[in-house]
Amino acid sequence: MLDINLIRQNPELVRERLAKKGFEADFTEFIAIDGERRKLIQETELLKAEKNKASAEIPRLKKEGLDTTEIMARMKQVSDQTRQIDEQLAELSARQQEFLDSLPNMPADDVVAGGKENNKVIKVFGSKPEFDFAPKHHVDIVENLGIIDYTRGAKLGGSGFWVYRQDGARLEWALLNYFMQEHLKDGYEMLLPPHILTYQCGYTAGQFPKFKDDVFQLRRDDGDGFSHFILPTAETALVNMHRDEILIEAELPFKYFAYTPCYRKEAGSYRAEERGMIRGHQFNKIEMFQYTVPEQSDAALEELVGKAAALVEGLGLHHRISKLAAGDCSASMTKTYDIEVWIPSMDDYKEVSSASNAGDYQARRGNMRFRRQASGKTEFVHTLNASGLATSRILPAIVEHYQQADGSVIIPEVLRPWMGGQERLTAK
RNA sequence: GGAGACGUAUCGAAGAGGUCAUAACGAGCUCGACUCGAAAUCGAGUUGUCCGCAAGGGCACGUGGGUUCGAAUCCCACCGUCUCCGCCA
Numbered sequence: 086m087l088d089i090n091l092i093r094q095n096p097e098l099v100r101e102r103l104a105k106k107g108f109e110a111d112f113t114e115f116i117a118i119d120g121e122r123r124k125l126i127q128e129t130e131l132l133k134a135e136k137n138k139a140s141a142e143i144p145r146l147k148k149e150g151l152d153t154t155e156i157m158a159r160m161k162q163v164s165d166q167t168r169q170i171d172e173q174l175a176e177l178s179a180r181q182q183e184f185l186d187s188l189p190n191m192p193a194d195d196v197v198a199g200g201k202e203n204n205k206v207i208k209v210f211g212s213k214p215e216f217d218f219a220p221k222h223h224v225d226i227v228e229n230l231g232i233i234d235y236t237r238g239a240k241l242g243g244s245g246f247w248v249y250r251q252d253g254a255r256l257e258w259a260l261l262n263y264f265m266q267e268h269l270k271d272g273y274e275m276l277l278p279p280h281i282l283t284y285q286c287g288y289t290a291g292q293f294p295k296f297k298d299d300v301f302q303l304r305r306d307d308g309d310g311f312s313h314f315i316l317p318t319a320e321t322a323l324v325n326m327h328r329d330e331i332l333i334e335a336e337l338p339f340k341y342f343a344y345t346p347c348y349r350k351e352a353g354s355y356r357a358e359e360r361g362m363i364r365g366h367q368f369n370k371i372e373m374f375q376y377t378v379p380e381q382s383d384a385a386l387e388e389l390v391g392k393a394a395a396l397v398e399g400l401g402l403h404h405r406i407s408k409l410a411a412g413d414c415s416a417s418m419t420k421t422y423d424i425e426v427w428i429p430s431m432d433d434y435k436e437v438s439s440a441s442n443a444g445d446y447q448a449r450r451g452n453m454r455f456r457r458q459a460s461g462k463t464e465f466v467h468t469l470n471a472s473g474l475a476t477s478r479i480l481p482a483i484v485e486h487y488q489q490a491d492g493s494v495i496i497p498e499v500l501r502p503w504m505g506g507q508e509r510l511t512a513k
Numbered sequence: 514g515g516a517g518a519c520g521u522a523u524c525g526a527a528g529a530g531g532u533c534a535u536a537a538c539g540a541g542c543u544c545g546a547c548u549c550g551a552a553a554u555c556g557a558g559u560u561g562u563c564c565g566c567a568a569g570g571g572c573a574c575g576u577g578g579g580u581u582c583g584a585a586u587c588c589c590a591c592c593g594u595c596u597c598c599g600c601c602a
Contacts, residue, residue, distance in 0.1 A: 123565090126563075127564060130565095130570060130572090134569090134570055137570095141531080141532080144531040144583090160582035164582065331560095463562095
């Protein structure tokens with residue numbers, strides 16, 4: 086949610102900054118409603134003040150044995166009037182809120198306008214692997230090795246699911262262990278949150294109402310709408326940890342990471358070139374999350390990107406880091422870096438981590454504040470998130486990068502401690 | 514799933530239609546006094562938010578409705594916590 090005062094004071098500025106994201110905002114109706122709303126607030130509060138005075142008066146008059154019929158009749162009137170105004174007010178507020186909810190976050194000043202085409206690669210690690218044999222697609226490799234079972238995955242969950250088996254399951258778990266180890270080393274607190282969340286959690290994250298159809302919803306038996314959903318990313322849980330709290334400045338930043346599977350409908354997003362585990366309905370991810378004071382969020386974002394990149398680097402995978410143009414950042418974010426790993430069979434880079442600074446956008450939606458030590462005033466915190474990492478594209482990258490002519494795959498060294506020291510995946 | 518109890522400030526807790534919601538009482542915390550210093554004692558302070566240039570008002574007793582001139586207090590629904598019973602990994 087954007088700062089309503091900023092829109093009031095400088096709608097043109099907000100309009101320009103949203104335009105960088107390709108979002109066209111028109112505030113004329115909003116401003117009109119806002120003026121009307123504030124007028125009504127003043128009216129109703131005047132009446133309420135009168136009511137409060139009378140409420141103190143009535144018992145006094147009664148005690149003195151005086152007649153209160155007249156004042157009570159007058160108050161009946163005031164009460165009806167107040168109710169009427171409050172109804173109008175609620176209507177206007179709802180409309181205003183709905184509009185506010187629909188506005189994405191404003192991109193940071195150093196983020197360029199435009200869409201994907203303006204993304205800028207800022208760092209490249211390693212180079213494309215070269216093979217002296219015909220390299221295989223990861224689906225073929227993992228099926229030969231018997232470590233991912235797509236057929237039975239579909240049997241169990243339908244298309245878009247798979248089963249990790251044998252060394253595949255161990256490799257997956259090794260990756261997660263490797264990530265967790267690094268985060269713990271860096272002093273991040275490990276969390277294991279619920280995977281089923283309330284609607285409010287999706288709202289705070291900025292996921293709802295706009296993108297509520299991207300998640301698996303859990304319907305109530307009665308009525309319409311949904312009260313819970315299965316999380317599409319641990320970010321949705323982590324951003325709600327401190328909802329409606331006032332944090333202590335000296336205790337910030339909070340640095341968390343959580344492992345959860347991520348569940349996404351991905352309706353209509355199937356592409357042939359993404360066969361395998363590039364885009365599934367469920368994938369494993371470790372998510373990093375920070376709550377910071379505003380002046381520290383920029384540095385925190387750099388830290389998160391650095392951490393995510395270091396993980397990919399530790400695996401020795403060729404990847405690049407891009408700074409996204411405004412239009413390619415998701416709605417809640419002011420600035421985003423993507424880390425993309427090279428997938429040889431796709432002849433393309435695929436995202437393995439997205440690191441973003443939401444500024445105070447999510448904090449406003451979730452009412453997450455901290456108290457300034459110096460002034461005693463409350464202020465919204467900044468929230469940041471970064472995958473660290475999602476495995477579903479790392480595992481294909483690993484098997485494709487490290488495949489050998491005989492169909493075996495060299496296991497990256499950092500993972501071997503969790504593979505019983507094993508150095509290579511071979512067909513059993 | 515059944516039965517019941519309870520949600521009030523940082524915590525415990527009183528209030529049971531108006532005269533107690535900047536909320537009694539107790540504790541904590543902050544500042545000050547006393548002290549060489551500390552403890553004890555004494556004094557002061559200690560929620561958030563909205564409208565307003567300000568003066569000054571409004572709102573919030575889990576949440577949302579209702580009854581009433583007036584609701585923390587009565588009624589309804591929902592959420593949460595706890596206890597007992599049943600079922601269960």
